[in-house]
Each structure stands twice: as structure tokens, then as C-alpha cells.
Amino acid sequence: MRVASLVIRTGRADLAFDDIRTEFGLRASFPAAVLAEAEQAVSRSAGDRPDLTSIPLVTIDPPGAKDLDQALCLERTASGFVVHYAIADLGAFVTPGGALDTEVRGRGQTIYLPDGNVPLHPTVLSEGAASLLPGVVRPAVLWTFTCSADGVPESVEVRRALVRSQAQFDYASVQESFDAGTPHPSVAALAEFGPLRRALARERGAIELQLPEQEIEPDGSGWKLVTRPRAQVDAWNAEISLMTGMAAASIMLQARVGILRTLPNPDAAAVSALRKSASALQVPWPSDLSPGAFLAGLDATRPESLALFTDATRLLRGAGYSAFNGQVPELVTHAGVAAPYTHVTAPLRRLVDRFATEVCLAVTAGQELPSWLAEALPQLPSLMGASDSLAAKVERASLDQVEAWVLAGRVGQEFDAVVLRAGDQEAEVFVSAPPVLAKCSGRQLPEGERIRVRLAEADPVERRVRFERA
Template sequence: MPRSAAGSPTADGGFGHLRAEFELPESFPADVLAEAEAVTASDAGREDATALPFVTIDPPGAKDLDQAMVLTRRGDGFRVDYAIADLGAFVVPGGPVDREARRRGQTIYLPDGAVPLHPPVLSEGAASLLPGAVRPAVLWTIDLDSRGEPTATRVRRALVRSVEQFDYDTVQAALEAGRAHPSVEALPALGRLRRQLAVARGAVELQLPEQIVNGDVGAWRLGKRPRNDVDAWNAEISLLTGMAAASIMIEAGIGVLRTLPDPDQGSIDWLRRSAHALGIDWPAETGVAEMLAGLDPTRPESMALYACTTRLLRGAGYTAFDGELPPSTAHAGIGAPYTHVTAPIRRLVDRFTAEVCLAVTAGRPVPEWTRAALPLVPSLMGTSDGLAARVERACIDQVEAWLLAERIGGTFEAVVLRADDARAEILVEDPPVTGKCAGANLPEGERITVRLTGVDVGRRKVSFERA
């Protein structure tokens, strides 16, 4: 791969050096590919739901489509038909694809291509809910009342067909123009109700803009992607389903939950002091979720407090149980019990939780292969979560170093996110770069001018000082 004179990988070489550094697989073993090519999903016993006009909402260009939805009004309430790709129809328990998926844990995304959990013939083909194709799915039907609270849930295997593939911005623009697809016309009304319920539950949402990498080999660039309303409302449909799945598993006494412990009082008190220091009004009777929901995410002091609030969301993990419920079943960030069940193409745990819910709601025993796998899932997912986070951070850090390598000594406008006695964490506004800035007691939540003092491309490090 191309390297600079100092031996550091250059942008012309893409991210191959990171794939090697993190030992990411370059391909699938031959037996895995052979099984993926040969397996076919049976239609036997599946409900025919192909008349429902499902649509998908994903990032532009996505091919690994896990979810498709139809939202309808029912009297003064709603019905959510949510089709989830049925990987259980393709993956033979204990077979080559299953073993390889357990080894990988999840799809890992890099700017120059993904390292998929399943072979592309499945993840981008036979299992993906691509428009115009009949696909096997796990179909959730959730009825909700006028407040957006669920009143009934059905889960079964079905055949579905998506009629349109949308991205977030396209749906947002169509809603604003009053020409939304009928399958998502109810998304704003239901999404707002679910957001109100989330705040009432105490769900913690941080609206920090997402750092993204765009471009191509030799011309990578950084961007910020703020969440639009459709992002948030679409996420609420997935969260609704994950909470419904958690309820099913808790009632049955078997499954895997995504858990997060409640923050201790000391951390909340510290966050209140941080808000006060940033000039943010936080009445004593107002909870964390309600306070955060009232912030303007475009203001620098809001971004600083969001960064501080991440301290309250540490310790997320997976908890498996079979028989006796764990001491805690809640996810403090969501404000309710929750599990992953809506992205089985990209995440291992979702295939197992789907099988539990299908069996329980049908009054059947949970398959033995599923039951045997549940205790292993927390470790497998914890390992893959950690790897995915490190790879994502390394990719962003690398592009930051590439972009800034020729700008040492230059000055930039930045927001101080967090500060201590020696240095601060900052967010540079253009290009959108996070980094460390030398200086004592820098003003959190304020804009300052910083000078780039050093770039180490090989170590993916940039450093600043206050100008």
C-alpha cells in the first residue's frame, strides 16, 4: 500500500492498513460461501403478506436491508407492520455460515467497504429486503392506542415484498412537501408520540452530530450528519419493536437483553454542575431526559453538555437468561427493557432473539440450538462491539490526520466540549474534527480559536493549542 516518506500510510492506499492492523477478514472461507450459495428459504408455513406495501428507509446506496415498514392509522390509534429480514431461514444451525457469523459478531463498516457478517449473496441478495423481491421475513404487527402505547403484538414468519427503497433525506423532503408515500404518512404523528413517551420514560438521547467519512481513495473528506426528524422517528419504530421483544422474553423467562445500568447519583449531580457552568437552566424538578430534549442541538453549550452526558451511558452490555430473570432487565438510556431484534443481517444477536420471540408467541419450545447459544451471545457481541467501535474511531482519526497533515500551524474555530486542568476535548467546525487541545481551564461550551500544533499520520493523532 502507498506510504509517505516517513512510512505512514497515505490516503491513496485507502484503509487496507487498518484492515490488516485489526486483523479483519478479507473474504469468507470456501465452505461458508458454498453453503450460502446453496441454501434456499422454505415458504412452508409462512403467512403471505406480499399485499402489504412495505418500504425501507436506509442510508443512500445500502444493499443490506434489514427492515421494512407499513404504518397505518386504525381509528384513533396506529398499526405498525414491521418486516425484519429472516436470517433464520438461511442459516443452518451449527453450519459453516453460522460458525463464521459467530466468529464475526457483526458487520464492520469502513469508508472503502464493509466487512459483512454474512456472505453478500445473503446480506445483499437473498436475505435483503430489496424492492420488488419477495423475501422471507419475521413480521411484527404492533397495534398502538391514541397515545402511541402498544396494545397488542403479533410475531410470525411471513413472505413480504418491499415496493420502494428510500433514504432518510428523501422521506424527510417528501413529508415536508406533503407527498409522502402512504406507507409512511403516519410516521410523523406516531414518531412524535413515541418521542414524547421516551422522554416520559427517562430515555436519554444525545443529539451530537455524527462524524462521517465521504469520498474515495485519495480524496477522503469528513462531514457532520445531524439527525433529522425521520432519523429519530424511524429509530422509534425499531426501539418499539425491541421493547416489545424484550417484554416477550421477560414474560417467558428466556432471552438476551441489551442492558445499561442506571447512573449513580454522583454522576447526575456532576452533570447538573456541568449544566450550571455552561449556563444551561436545569430546574430541580426536571429529569435528565426532559432537560436534554429541551436543548437546541445547534448551540455549542448543548454540544458540550451532550458530550458530558455520555458519562451517564457507560456500561452497556448484553444479559442472557434462561429461567431466572437477571437482577436488572432495564436499559437506562431507553428507560425500559430492550433487546436487539431488528438488524439480523448486520448483527448476530438479532437472529437468536427473533427465534426466541417466534417460539414463545407460537406456544412452542425455544429451539435447542437457540437455547444453547444464548449464554454465548453476550461475550460474542461484547467482543465484536468493541472491535467495531475501535475500527470506526481509527478510520475517522486516520482521515483527520490525512486532511490536516499539510495544515500544521493553521488556525481553526472550535467548540470546547470537555476540559480539565491541562487540556480539553474540542470539536473543530471545519473540517469537523475532534481532538485534544492543550491549555488549562478552557471554557466548556464556548467557541475558541485553536492552532494545529502537530499531526502524526502513522499514529492517527492530531494536537491543538489555543491560539
């Protein structure tokens, strides 16, 4: 089954998501004191830092994005690669213990809804003075990696600097430039470096689930549901962020202080259950192949692969954050990455990244952590856990709402579906047209098989969609 772009219109332009904002207590506006502090921070000097605006950085983000966290320049050298990765420097704008710092700790992260986001920081910063917009000088934290010809970092430098992005690109346009053989010089080496990093991830045993991602977009007359295959450029670019997070985790572990993003290794029962599913679906899984390597080798367009990716979500349970200062925690790895890992590359949109970055800057400079940073570390796991949970609930509620809008009035119609996960009385199915994930009534439905389903319920008020086997 090919997962392609598909548009379904609701036929209404006035449908919005205010009910979801109210239900989850989302507040886009900021208190006056926070806004005043943010405005003052815009005019504050970034301090004495090297001018590295000559590095030809570019950004790659979704179309229309203004909160640009990362800018990239990748160079091929005679012996390997040099990667420059500039990250928005929120430490230049947020005063520890101030009104802004207190507010963003309560928010945790930017919450995205189809009709507008609920930002972590006031937009004067997140879409203005702190954002790595093209053509303007910005304070940044610059990570520089000198890598071997195999894509392995041999040295890492992290420092504050002034940078300037040359251009803002989106994933589709960059992919088109690669397909046409005309990539921008700053990212041309991604076509070689990205696959090298992905090969290293497979060797480590990293677990990646290639499930179709539902997206909601406006279309002028309502809302549309789309699913898009992940572009190669998206995957290559993600490897730069992962490499940076792994390097940051290594810095923290060597210094025995910091905060890690952790995920325990899959337990034996979950792996055994996945092997049984693969056997039932007649998908070969050699005994010496790790779960990550097995999943990486599946054809994501096949229905049995979608079922196995869904089953494999059981392998990735228990994600959290672990803060430490002096004593390294027992669990330091992230099973999805198959290595120690932390968040440092999205500080405009995620709270923990600013603090983790400050740890790396202090450690690499040979300095003690300032007291405000040491005191904040133990608080971050609970703050991020709460905001991660909220973000997931809002995303699910938004998808449920649009699915119900899209299917309202079509009760009784039949659709093609793939059974992703079966239970005793119902299953989870993926309907490709429109792209909907929902429950389907039926006993012992065959996982990984295509079936016909009938829409039994589409309730926009309750945000509920339910199918039954036709």
C-alpha cells in the same frame, strides 16, 4: 453553532484503509465451506408461511444500501395506528451448528469502513437472498403492532411470513417528501406517530445525546469528512425499531428466557457532575427534571449544549448483554431507552438479533426453545461484547486516519472550536470546519465556550491530531 454538512477533500484518490484492516485482523472473505453453505441456503425453501406480500412495505436506509434489514408500513386507523414492521429472516438461511453459523458467531457484526464493509454474512445473503430489496418476495419476520391514538401498543403479533417491499427510499428523499407534503402512503403517518413515540420516550426518561456525528465519504479525489443534522424522519423511523426492541424484551421477560441489551441507570455522582456543568454553563436545570428530559430540551446548535452532551456520555456507561433462562437478571432495563430493550431489528448486520428473534418466535408460538438456541444464549454476551469493542475501535481508527489526512500540511493554522470537556492539562474540542474531534493542550479551558485553536500536530502515520489554544 449550526452543525451543517461540510466537505473537506484530501486531494488523493489512492488513500485506503487496508492498514486498519490488517491492524485489527479484519477479513472480508469467507471460507469456501461457508460460501457453499450460503449458496445452498439461497435455493432452500422458506417453508410454509403466510403470503403477506399485499402489505405495501417500503424500506428507508442510507443511499446505496443493499443489506436491508427492515421494511415498514404504517396505517392510521379510526382508533389509532397499525404498524407492520418486517425484519429480514436469517433463520430461514442459517443452519444451527453449520459452517455459516460458526463463522458469523466469530464475526459478531458487520464492520463498516469508508472504502467497504466487512460483512457479517456472505453478500449472497446479506445483499441478496435475505435482504428486503424492493420488488422481490422475501422470507421475513413480521411484527404487527396495534397502537392507541397515543402511540402505545395495545397488541403485538410476531410471525414468519412472505413479504415484498414496494420501494427503497433513503432518509433525505423521505424527509424531502414530508417537507413537500407528498410522503409515500406507507410512511405518511410517521409524521404523527413518530412524535408521539418520542414524547413517550421523554416521559419515560430516555437519554439521547445530540452530539454531531462525523461521517467519512469518498468524493472522487480522496475522502471527505461530513457532519449532518439528524433528520426528523431518521428520528421517527428509529422509534419504530425501539418500539420493536421493547416489545421483544417484554416477550422475553414474561417467558423468563432471552437476551437483553442492558445499561445501568446513571449513578448519582455522574448526574451530580452533569448538574454542576449545567450550572457552570448557566443552563437552567429544574430540580424535578430528569437527566433525559433536561437533555431533550437543549438546543443542539448551541456550544454549551454540545459540552453538556459530551459530559452526559458519563451517564451511559456499562452497556452490555444479559442472557437468561429461568431466572430473570437483576438488571433488565436500558437507561438510554428507559425501559427493557433488546436487539431484533438488524439481523443482517448484528449476530444477536437472529437469536433474539428466534426466542420471540418460539415463545409466542408456545413452544420450548430448541436446544441449539438455549445453548447459544449464554455465549452471546461475550461474543457481542467483543464485536462491539472491535467495531468501536475500527470506527475511531478510521476517523482518526481521515482527520489526520485532512489536516496534514496545515500545522500552524488556526481554527474555531468549542470546548467539549476540559481536564487539568488538556481538553477535548470540536472543530466545525473541518469537522474534527481532537485533544487540545491547555490548562482549565472553559467548557462550552468557543475558542481559537492552533493545529499543533497532524500525523497520518500515527493517526494523531492535536491542537493547542491560540
